[in-house]
Amino acid sequence: xxxxxxxxxxxxxxxxxxxxxxxxxxxxxxxxxxxxxxxxxxxxxxxxxxxxxxxxxxxxxxxxxxxxxxxxxxxxxxxxxxxxxxxxxxxxxxxxxxxxxxxxxxxxxxxxxxxxxxxxxxxxxxxxxxxxxxxxxxxxxxxxxxxxxxxxxxxxxxxxxxxxxxxxxxxxxxxxxxxxxxxxxxxxxxxxxxxxxxxxxxxxxxxxxxxxxxxxxxxxxxxxxxxxxxxxxxxxxxxxxxxxxxxxxxxxxxxxxxxxxxxxxxxxxxxxxxxxxxxxxxxxxxxxxxxxxxxxxxxxxxxxxxxxxxxxxxxxxxxxxxxxxxxxxxx
Amino acid sequence: xxxxxxxxxxxxxxxxxxxxxxxxxxxxxxxxxxxxxxxxxxxxxxxxxxxxxxxxxxxxxxxxxxxxxxxxxxxxxxxxxxxxxxxxxxxxxxxxxxxxxxxxxxxxxxxxxxxxxxxxxxxxxxxxxxxxxxxxxxxxxxxxxxxxxxxxxxxxxxxxxxxxxxxxxxxxxxxxxxxxxxxxxxxxxxxxxxxxxxxxxxxxxxxxxxxxxxxxxxxxxxxxxxxxxxxxxxxxxxxxxxxxxxxxxxxxxxxxxxxxxxxxxxxxxxxxxxxxxxxxxxxxxxxxxxxxxxxxxxxxxxxxxxxxxxxxxxxxxxxxxxxxxxxxxxx
Numbered sequence: 001x002x003x004x005x006x007x008x009x010x011x012x013x014x015x016x017x018x019x020x021x022x023x024x025x026x027x028x029x030x031x032x033x034x035x036x037x038x039x040x041x042x043x044x045x046x047x048x049x050x051x052x053x054x055x056x057x058x059x060x061x062x063x064x065x066x067x068x069x070x071x072x073x074x075x076x077x078x079x080x081x082x083x084x085x086x087x088x089x090x091x092x093x094x095x096x097x098x099x100x101x102x103x104x105x106x107x108x109x110x111x112x113x114x115x116x117x118x119x120x121x122x123x124x125x126x127x128x129x130x131x132x133x134x135x136x137x138x139x140x141x142x143x144x145x146x147x148x149x150x151x152x153x154x155x156x157x158x159x160x161x162x163x164x165x166x167x168x169x170x171x172x173x174x175x176x177x178x179x180x181x182x183x184x185x186x187x188x189x190x191x192x193x194x195x196x197x198x199x200x201x202x203x204x205x206x207x208x209x210x211x212x213x214x215x216x217x218x219x220x221x222x223x224x225x226x227x228x229x230x231x232x233x234x235x236x237x238x239x240x241x242x243x244x245x246x247x248x249x250x251x252x253x254x255x256x257x258x259x260x261x262x263x264x265x266x267x268x269x270x271x272x273x274x275x276x277x278x279x280x281x282x283x284x285x286x287x288x289x290x291x292x293x294x295x296x297x298x299x300x301x302x303x304x305x306x307x308x309x310x311x312x313x314x315x316x317x318x319x320x321x322x323x324x325x326x327x328x329x330x331x
Numbered sequence: 332x333x334x335x336x337x338x339x340x341x342x343x344x345x346x347x348x349x350x351x352x353x354x355x356x357x358x359x360x361x362x363x364x365x366x367x368x369x370x371x372x373x374x375x376x377x378x379x380x381x382x383x384x385x386x387x388x389x390x391x392x393x394x395x396x397x398x399x400x401x402x403x404x405x406x407x408x409x410x411x412x413x414x415x416x417x418x419x420x421x422x423x424x425x426x427x428x429x430x431x432x433x434x435x436x437x438x439x440x441x442x443x444x445x446x447x448x449x450x451x452x453x454x455x456x457x458x459x460x461x462x463x464x465x466x467x468x469x470x471x472x473x474x475x476x477x478x479x480x481x482x483x484x485x486x487x488x489x490x491x492x493x494x495x496x497x498x499x500x501x502x503x504x505x506x507x508x509x510x511x512x513x514x515x516x517x518x519x520x521x522x523x524x525x526x527x528x529x530x531x532x533x534x535x536x537x538x539x540x541x542x543x544x545x546x547x548x549x550x551x552x553x554x555x556x557x558x559x560x561x562x563x564x565x566x567x568x569x570x571x572x573x574x575x576x577x578x579x580x581x582x583x584x585x586x587x588x589x590x591x592x593x594x595x596x597x598x599x600x601x602x603x604x605x606x607x608x609x610x611x612x613x614x615x616x617x618x619x620x621x622x623x624x625x626x627x628x629x630x631x632x633x634x635x636x637x638x639x640x641x642x643x644x645x646x647x648x649x650x651x652x653x654x655x656x657x658x659x660x661x662x
Contacts, residue, residue: 173533174505174506175519175529176530176537177530178530181523182520182521183520185520186517186520188506188516188520189513189514189516189517189519189520192511192516193513197509198506198507198511199507202504202508203507207588207592207593207617208592208594209592209594211557211561214552214589214590214593217548221552224545224549226542230542233542260538261537261540262540262541262544263540263542
């Protein structure tokens, strides 16, 4: 397979359709640790191609995350690489995956040596494969797929419609991020017009958390504190509290938005005691002038300017004092 | 003024424009405890009418909630009733207010005896005033106003554009509720096309809360409870706690999403003790089979199927027992 950078030639959506047309069995792959745009795009294209008469196999190193399970109503699309039947595949479509590495070696190793069409919206895409549709002005790969489907009158079955809605919604923070353009909104209007059950699908996607998450939030808020003239907010959570609640990985996901959202806050952080005794620091910046990857770097961690983390081998209370001290210098 | 139920005659948006045309000074009133749709609609219409050459006064029993302050960039729109200059007002526009009572006695008492146009999207609207535009198929009063403005080529200055976006966004839970139709999405696309800074306005609207909000959340979570096999979630907050925190109108906005978002929950509610001693019930449904406007109707309140409220003159603990009992029957 043609999986090296800059190997792909740009094609129009009409040309892509002509490449797909003669193939009777097509594999779709997307990036590992798939998010809403990856899973949504994969299922949407799969259902649309299947309705067009193709046999379709979806493949991913990792399973569908629990919060997106509701989309996977069709049993025909097998995602796990160990169960996928890739015999007879004539074409591979690589969706929403900027780098060859992120396709996942274990999934790639199962693919036959056939042509690859890469479809993506990441400006950093390595342009691997044979044919390329790259549109960085699209908020999501789902937005590109909607245009391919509607411009070429491909079928838009219920699953495609709903999966495209989820793909676009999750990649734009429910249409709240700067990547959501008038075209993005307009495509969502067309999907809703085609019958998306807005309340149901959003409720499934965004309002489906465990009661443990609320219990963790209650516990976190016990230690909530605002310091440095309201510029720093934080909370901590002990291992004992997590144990009592029965916390599972992912339960804390998104809770920091509450700290981050406070007016006037420039930096916020969570200190989470782990079962090993180390303390996990997660930090967010709301201010271009404060680089939290530097603060976390001080503790042997790293990340990006606006989001970073570290693991610190100190008791929780000592950690807190040190993180506050290092943060103070960065303000 | 013609403030009795069923006094208003339905008019088209074109007829409404002809009623507005000869007036040089217009007052706009909306419901007390104004939310995003109330404030957004009020400021949007005010800015549009002002750009059309009218003098405009906005009046409300309560001030603009802090989280919507960012919209109030124009100093010309005085909202508090005690400072509003209503001399010479020739017409009153009542926006987004279903009942005469919710206009607020203290605000209404200042209005001159002039014709009233009522514009609303609540199906329960009492049809007070002289002229009525009532469209319950619109997700927000802001959605009706956008149509009036665009159909009649009224000016859409920046403030109107942004305020309509906020009105529609807040009344649809960021386009996630069942009231958001393809038309709603399409209008948002047109507003974005007209220049809305999507990231900025959403950050201001949803990620700019006061520290009081976090303190109120901490307090609410002390009474957090899940009942009826996990189908009902609620919390309560006393007047004493609100007082200590220094709670202001609007501080509780959006917190109920945490209750609503729990997997398996069909109905959630908040009971908020007010300074008058009455308890404010706010209720949300996640299930088409549970109509919370009926539950709230039992307590003399109302609203929509998925979001409703009531004011109950009972001690907090008695309220809780009664609301749980009525809710149980509705499950």
